Amino acid sequence: MTKPDNPLMASSAVGFIHLRIHSAFSLLEGAMHIATLAKLAKQYEMPALGLSDTGNLFGALEFSQTMAAHGVQPIMGCSLRIAFDSLSDQQGNRYQDTPRIAILPLIAKDEQGFMNLMHLSSCAYLDTDAALEPQLPLSLLKQHSDGLIALSGGPSGAINQALVERMPNEADRIVDCLLDIFGDRFYIELQRHSMTEEL
Numbered sequence: 001m002t003k004p005d006n007p008l009m010a011s012s013a014v015g016f017i018h019l020r021i022h023s024a025f026s027l028l029e030g031a032m033h034i035a036t037l038a039k040l041a042k043q044y045e046m047p048a049l050g051l052s053d054t055g056n057l058f059g060a061l062e063f064s065q066t067m068a069a070h071g072v073q074p075i076m077g078c079s080l081r082i083a084f085d086s087l088s089d090q091q092g093n094r095y096q097d098t099p100r101i102a103i104l105p106l107i108a109k110d111e112q113g114f115m116n117l118m119h120l121s122s123c124a125y126l127d128t129d130a131a132l133e134p135q136l137p138l139s140l141l142k143q144h145s146d147g148l149i150a151l152s153g154g155p156s157g158a159i160n161q162a163l164v165e166r167m168p169n170e171a172d173r174i175v176d177c178l179l180d181i182f183g184d185r186f187y188i189e190l191q192r193h194s195m196t197e198e199l
Contacts, residue, residue, distance in 0.1 A: 019050035019075060019151070020105055025059040034062050038070040050075035052105050055134050057121050077107035078117050080124055081135040084158050084174060100170075101135055102158035104178075105151040109185070113147025120144055142181050150182045154191040 021037060022030030030053065041049045049072055051063045057078055067074035083099040108114035120141065124134035152159050162171035178186045 017046070017048050017050065017075070019077065019107060020052045020079070021049060022053055023051060023059050023063070025056060026053040029054055034059055034066050037063075038066045038072060041067070041072045042070045046072060048073035048075055050077055050107060052077035052079050052107065054079045054103070055081065055121070055124060057118060075107060076114055076117065077105055078121055079103050079105045079153075079156075080120060081133055082141055082158070083135050083137050084177070100158050100161065101133070102161055103153045103156040104141075104158070105153055105189075107149040107151070108147060109149050110147045113149075116144040116146060116148055138177070145181050148182070149185045149187070150178055152178070152186075152188045154189045157189070159188070 021032070023032050023034055023037065024030055034051075037049065037051075040046075049067060051059060051074070053059060055078070057076070060076055064074045064076065080103070081101050082104045083101055106117055106120070108117050120136055123140060124136050127136075128134045151157075154160060158174045159171045162168070162174060175188075
């Protein structure tokens with residue numbers, strides 16, 4: 001397969017949908033304006049496109065309206081920082097002394113999921129100390145996980161972080177924890193960007 005001329009390119013033959021696009025609303029991470037994303041999606045005949053800006057849903061309304069106007073199915077998500085601070089083994093031994101803060105991409109699969117995504121995003125900003133990056137405790141995620149699909153987070157996710165640190169037991173425990181919360185709505189991401197931290 002040849003390398004596409006455009007990183008957003010997709011075709012029906014590939015059967016691939018981008019779920020973790022970052023727009024200009026992902027500060028210091030994304031530069032694409034939503035109108036540009038819509039034009040590219042239409043140009044390359046992409047049936048759907050997922051927006052998962054980091055820590056916010058600022059572009060949700062514009063994204064949904066603009067994609068729909070171009071005949072592209074909008075998929076709403078958000079990449080939130082989760083504090084994996086309650087993980088322990090069967091004997092109650094903590095795997096780490098300080099919380100492991102890691103990105104967890106969440107995608108709304110229905111209306112309830114979007115409502116939970118809005119609630120979690122708001123709590124991350126309102127309930128986090130101003131000196132810290134917005135984040136959520138694992139306990140709050142458990143309470144508001146209905147209607148959400150979770151991705152492992154790739155190199156920025158807690159599982160990959162634990163593997164890079166040569167802590168396979170902790171990685172297994174995080175997987176078990178996320179499976180317990182999301183069941184068959186949890187997916188492991190495989191990314192290949194030639195980065196050393198991609199395991």
